Amino acid sequence: MSPVSHLPARALAPRRHDEILRRLGAQGSVSVAELAGFFDVSRETIRRDLKLLSDQGRLGIVHGGAARFEPSEPAMSLRSQENAGGKAAVGRAAARLVRDGMVVFLDSGTTTLAVAHAISELRDLTICTASLKIALHLCHVPGMRVHMLGGEVDPGEEAAVGIDTLDAMARFRVDIAFLGGGALSPDGEVTDFTRAGAEQRGRMIALAGKAYFVLDASKFGKLTPLRIPNFERAAGVIVDANPELALAEALSQKGPELIVAA
Amino acid sequence: MSPVSHLPARALAPRRHDEILRRLGAQGSVSVAELAGFFDVSRETIRRDLKLLSDQGRLGIVHGGAARFEPSEPAMSLRSQENAGGKAAVGRAAARLVRDGMVVFLDSGTTTLAVAHAISELRDLTICTASLKIALHLCHVPGMRVHMLGGEVDPGEEAAVGIDTLDAMARFRVDIAFLGGGALSPDGEVTDFTRAGAEQRGRMIALAGKAYFVLDASKFGKLTPLRIPNFERAAGVIVDANPELALAEALSQKGPELIVAA
DNA sequence: GGTTCGCTGCCACATATTGCAACATCAACG
């Protein structure tokens, strides 16, 4: 038992770690000097703490301290300009699969935003989405009922993510879903950047009558870390250009149909 | 040597970057001299920071500082331009009530959108809103966590409404809430257009530590059909001009404080 | 009691960031 005496009660390592993470959450960054002064330990000790937390992937080390991770991908406004023509073609191909009166789920992402524009021509759709921009666009189209899924907003995606989103999704009966993805891997599978994203897409496949991935050619052959559950049960993958033969075969063997937009 | 001295603790690079981006988001542009003075570093350092952020595509460098490149904000809806000065004043008055670290609820509406812009200056806020535009704006401000409330999207409000929204709202512990309203009736009560809106606002009054209505002068003395439950428990009503004496007295008699923005 | 192990602080050396100074550019104005 540690004596509860008058000793200066030096902070134990886990206590320091907790406080460091708390400050990170509150201020976004911490400095070695600050922390060393606060805990009254040497800078080396703080650095060792930061190294440890960094190895656990809970913060990023910068010169002079540490900072919270910011996924900081290129702003969405920039991404949506890339290969705009291809995305539009994918959007039109996707729209041809939709019939008046359907319940449509639209995932977040720039290609699904193109789908949202393409289906503006249709009537009497019920739209279900976690993307702020898609909701904002389609809510002004007459004859559309738009349901926004709630959750914590991911600035990179400009969309709700997380447990609340999964929860809200489960309440819908969806006729057709259009999903984004991080990459179309060489073995014919769509993969994702984040655990939360992969989970969300996987559940939507299970939930929707038919689920299609929409991807543009820039995603071919890339690799991202997370497999999407239920991928083989997706109805198809809509792309804007012919992928390599090997990739196409690998995909069709998994199950989903390959649709190449004109 | 004991580091008990309160040396100015030079800001870490990431902290400077956050602050620069925050100012960009709030004011649209920043100057090198301003920033150098604020952080107490040399102009070269600031320029190196700006170069770095520019390379990441997060701002554009101009002579004398940096500006945010806005791929043309597609002209905000007409309503928000009416009495823009007054709404901005209300927004600033509202922002003065907010402290770093708070959980803030922002209702839908054009005046609350002005509040959203005004609180961009603050840091480490958790925002909870049903408004698509507010979520879209604030999710890009560093240091803000934004929670979007789900629900069916009302095209007029560009916000989620309905049972799902009420449900999601109830899960939050809110420090301060800013609510819109349809009118400030002659008997000193804020009233609303729709049953769903009135119910949502009434519940938020009950839920939040402090609830303020934000209104501009165009709402004075008008009449809309629905009373807002719990109105007398609201902390205050923030407006941009002095209402008639009778109206002010009627309001103060109900309970909420009248705050007239400069 | 002795030993091992983990944590911590100190030291010396490597590296990164910053500020200064000199010079090149830019923009406003008569």
Place this chain on the structure above:
DNA sequence: CGTTGATGTTGCAATATGTGGCAGCGAACC
């Protein structure tokens, strides 16, 4: 059209920070 003050750029030196080795210290264990 040229001057003038402010701003941008570059090389370099000073300072702060990061890294690895080593020893002291206390706790746990044999």
